[in-house]
Amino acid sequence: MQDFIQEHFINRKNTNSSKWDNLAVRFNDNRDLLAMWVADMEFKTAKEILSAINERVNHGIFGYSLTPNSYYESFISWMKQYHNVELKKEWIRFNLGVVNSIYHLINCFSKENDSILILSPVYYPFARAVKDNHRKLVENELVYNEDNGEFCIDYDKLEKDIVTNDVKMVIFCSPHNPISRIWNADELKKCFDIFKKHNVLIISDEIHQDFTYKKSFISALNYEEYFDNLIILNAASKTFNLACLLNSHIIIPNEKLLAVYDEFAKRFNQIETNIIGQLATEIAYKKARYWLENVKEIIYKNYLYIKDEFAKDEITKNIIISPFEGTYLLFLNFSKVINENRMKEFIQDDCMIAIDYGDWFGKDYKGFMRVNLATAPIHIEEFVKRVKNQLKIKDYR
Known part of the structure; x- marks a missing residue:
């Protein structure tokens, strides 16, 4: 899995990426937020696809x-x-x-x-x-x-x-x-x-x-x-x-x-x-089925990492994680650890993370967030680190 990540993981900043380069517009935030929203990936597609595209491009x-x-x-x-x-x-x-x-x-x-x-x-x-x-x-x-x-x-x-x-x-x-x-x-x-x-x-x-x-x-x-x-x-x-x-x-x-x-x-x-x-x-x-299977393995391990790491901590163990069955998107309920009216203060202002807020999906989900798992483990680890550290130094209830 590590070899696959090294070969396919791409830093998408300054590439006109909606996820990474549109934060000032979508979140009214000019800082360097960790982008965990938008349902696309940081993995370049399969080499067979790129080869076919390049051949067609060279046709001119x-x-x-x-x-x-x-x-x-x-x-x-x-x-x-x-x-x-x-x-x-x-x-x-x-x-x-x-x-x-x-x-x-x-x-x-x-x-x-x-x-x-x-x-x-x-x-x-x-x-x-x-x-x-x-x-x-x-x-x-x-x-x-x-x-x-x-x-x-x-x-x-x-x-x-x-x-x-x-x-x-x-x-x-x-x-x-x-x-x-x-x-x-x-x-x-x-x-x-x-x-x-x-x-x-x-x-x-x-x-x-x-x-x-x-x-x-x-x-x-x-x-x-x-x-x-x-x-x-x-x-x-x-x-x-x-x-x-x-x-x-x-x-x-x-x-x-x-x-x-x-x-x-x-x-x-x-x-x-x-x-x-x-x-x-x-x-x-x-x-490219092999490529998909590698990506799915990374996604599922990212889910398990969040689940296991949150379970270890006295505060984050109260975050409710919806069962992960399909998609590469995880729905998290923070309402037991964060006042729903302070979600932006916590996740965006203090943790400096860009996520899809729960109330974007329905008016009754202000205490929720959606997190994109289709990214490198380094981003998932940083997401967990910021969430756990911030909850230890400040009470958002």
Whole structure:
């Protein structure tokens, strides 16, 4: 693992990195904060991907391009081998990214003032996309167990929220960001049965599908009985650290929904193929599984380090860590050791760490933070050191 880190770890400061070079704007802080936010990595992607990109760059022409059959074959094979999904080429459409796709799908399949539901706390661009497009946001709160940090779904409340608000669409997240839950088969079926019963269109964001630990991910594409109400979004961008190559998938198994989307795309989403993004994705799915496995090992050891180190200390042992099942994001509850109104004072002003604050994901989570584990252990160790040391010298309760 150490050899892999030495070969792939990159200092991203002064490279126009959103995570490292946008702190003054996002956090109103010009200091040298330790960046533990933004869901991308400090690891350069696999050498096979870089080699293919370099070869294409040296070709020197970046004109209009086609998506080759070999791309579809690599993606379909990946989904079959690692997610037991029988994916069909005709279901696949492309976009610049999952968030971009959510914006388009809201406009395609709903109208202004329609109700759209999210399960909170959840990735904050979901709520932003609903509000930006003048739809009614319905937040169904997940049930939180303070004893173990686990979140679960209240199905009665979910159905009540749908009926009461006449919900037309749900933006579902699996694995769920930021709580790192992988929904099991029973949970998925209970949710999807409710959505189907009330004719709610499911937009399932599965971009973190390849990050699983001790538990298997189940794609909604495994359930043909829900295809009439289902659209899947995924990409290789999280898996192989390719976010700004702008290539993602919209998967629509139902012919009628696909026809509606294609008509919409004719008018509002006429994008060309991103030749570099698609090349990188194809090569990643063909040749870079080993790279992903190395990164996952680092991520899981980073999680264990935080968990073990916090457990050793009389103060930090009271920090509640949500079970780590999927994604590379850890959700931490500091409410027993820090007054929720002093989170910024503690983590940003005193520890000098940039994190995703819990209330970005839902209004009731001010005492929480999301931490990115997809980084070198040296950053994780520094994060733990700063948190433990600061809590020893100052009482934030």
